[in-house]
Amino acid sequence: MIKAIVGANWGDEGKGKITDMLAEEADIIVRFQGGANAGHTIVNNYGKFALHTLPSGVFYNHTTSIIGNGVALNIPVLFKELQDVVSKGVPMPKLLVSDRAQMVMPYHILFDQYEEERLAGKSFGSTKSGIAPFYSDKYAKTGFQVQELFDEAALKEKLKSVCTVKNVLLEHLYHKPVLDTEEIFKELMEYKKMVEPFVCDTSLFLWNAIKEGKQILLEGQLGTLKDTDHGIYPMVTSSSTLAAYGAIGAGVPPYEIKEIVTVSKAYSSAVGAGAFVSEIFGEEADELRRRGGDGGEYGATTGRPRRMGWYDCVASKYGCRLQGTTQVAFTVLDVLGYLEEIPVCVGYEIDGKITTEFPTTTQLEKAKPILKVLPGWKSDIRGIKNYEELPENCRKYVEFIEKQIGFPITMVSNGPGRDDIIYRNR
Numbered sequence: 001m002i003k004a005i006v007g008a009n010w011g012d013e014g015k016g017k018i019t020d021m022l023a024e025e026a027d028i029i030v031r032f033q034g035g036a037n038a039g040h041t042i043v044n045n046y047g048k049f050a051l052h053t054l055p056s057g058v059f060y061n062h063t064t065s066i067i068g069n070g071v072a073l074n075i076p077v078l079f080k081e082l083q084d085v086v087s088k089g090v091p092m093p094k095l096l097v098s099d100r101a102q103m104v105m106p107y108h109i110l111f112d113q114y115e116e117e118r119l120a121g122k123s124f125g126s127t128k129s130g131i132a133p134f135y136s137d138k139y140a141k142t143g144f145q146v147q148e149l150f151d152e153a154a155l156k157e158k159l160k161s162v163c164t165v166k167n168v169l170l171e172h173l174y175h176k177p178v179l180d181t182e183e184i185f186k187e188l189m190e191y192k193k194m195v196e197p198f199v200c201d202t203s204l205f206l207w208n209a210i211k212e213g214k215q216i217l218l219e220g221q222l223g224t225l226k227d228t229d230h231g232i233y234p235m236v237t238s239s240s241t242l243a244a245y246g247a248i249g250a251g252v253p254p255y256e257i258k259e260i261v262t263v264s265k266a267y268s269s270a271v272g273a274g275a276f277v278s279e280i281f282g283e284e285a286d287e288l289r290r291r292g293g294d295g296g297e298y299g300a301t302t303g304r305p306r307r308m309g310w311y312d313c314v315a316s317k318y319g320c321r322l323q324g325t326t327q328v329a330f331t332v333l334d335v336l337g338y339l340e341e342i343p344v345c346v347g348y349e350i351d352g353k354i355t356t357e358f359p360t361t362t363q364l365e366k367a368k369p370i371l372k373v374l375p376g377w378k379s380d381i382r383g384i385k386n387y388e389e390l391p392e393n394c395r396k397y398v399e400f401i402e403k404q405i406g407f408p409i410t411m412v413s414n415g416p417g418r419d420d421i422i423y424r425n426r
């Protein structure tokens with residue numbers, strides 16, 4: 001059985017914590033898209049970790065972690081993370097890397113930086129991890145799969161051809177030093193040494209696992225609103241963040257994905273540029289940012305302060321619909337305990353018309369939030385295990401949002417730890 005864990009919003013919804021928690025009952029956890037540009041923060045018995053590439057199941061002995069073919073694989077980053085978790089006492093994870101996963105090349109990171117510099121004030125707010133140049137090359141068929149490391153002659157030849165094109169851009173558009181093919185080749189041979197013990201046909205491994213009745217989790221990165229097709233294009237990421245893409249990025253039959261757990265945070269946060277209708281500013285935003293998540297809402301990869309906002313029912317309803325949600329995990333609810341009143345965005349006003357359907361980017365830029373103010377519960381809900389024990393106003397907040405988005409909230413997360421979870425309707 002395959003279960004996907006994905007985000008409804010702009011990412012940073014707390015997917016890492018939910019995956020880490022659900023991984024206890026899983027056999028295999030698969031990353032199927034994205035790269036080291038975003039991260040999950042996980043707090044467990046071993047300490048606090050920021051994972052960018054490793055799946056969130058690496059902390060269990062009984063699970064196998066897979067880097068699927070859909071991932072933008074930065075090999076040195078993967079190995080640094082592996083060393084980091086092992087050095088903090090976590091047993092060496094069982095890790096498999098798809099032979100068809102493509103590699104983030106050293107020049108992808110350079111091109112990401114140079115392009116952001118060129119765009120200056122109009123930049124996308126990229127994390128400069130090379131993701132956009134990586135996926136551009138993948139679909140232009142000039143990318144490199146891991147398996148290509150094992151045919152050195154062919155690799156050298158292809159590298160020369162690819163670098164010829166890159167060098168024209170470097171010299172004439174960006175005015176930067178050109179690439180040295182020999183140097184890159186040497187670096188790739190280092191990558192080969194690092195990755196070799198883990199490489200295999202992961203889709204075949206998963207096929208056999210499905211037949212044996214294993215429990216498989218697909219772990220998404222970012223959320224619906226950052227999806228290349230259905231997100232706030234062009235302020236999106238360069239790979240699909242949807243559960244449906246899990247079938248492609250892991251190489252499994254789409255009909256095997258039986259459950260889709262969509263994670264949505266009790267308030268909003270976003271990184272990078274783009275319209276953010278329920279955004280708040282000033283002291284109100286600073287306070288929520290300071291109190292948010294576990295130790296503040298700052299990027300797990302970049303440390304940048306996140307943009308903050310109230311919960312957006314319009315965006316979340318859309319986010320859940322596009323994911324194909326079967327259940328919602330509603331996270332970080334404990335953080336809102338300080339508020340007297342909690343505004344929630346229930347509609348958008350665009351050119352004088354009110355809508356609850358999430359529009360295209362051009363319309364979104366013009367949208368103003370329609371806010372409904374709900375009463376706060378003014379108490380600390382951490383440690384509560386049963387839904388009925390939550391303060392009445394807190395339950396009302398959950399149920400109001402559930403009704404607005406139209407998908408069942410089956411889990412409420414009231415703290416960063418594995419056990420800080422309240423199940424509903426069980």
Ligand code: GDP
Pocket residue numbers: 007011012013014015016017038039040041042043222292293294295300331332333334335413414415416417420
């Ligand atoms: P992800 O990329 O979707 O996994 O999200 P992040 O890791 O960026 O953000 C989630 C942050 O919130 C992390 O610091 C988590 O430890 C923390 N977190 C997750 N769930 C909860 C929760 O229910 N309450 C609190 N206070 N923090 C949480």
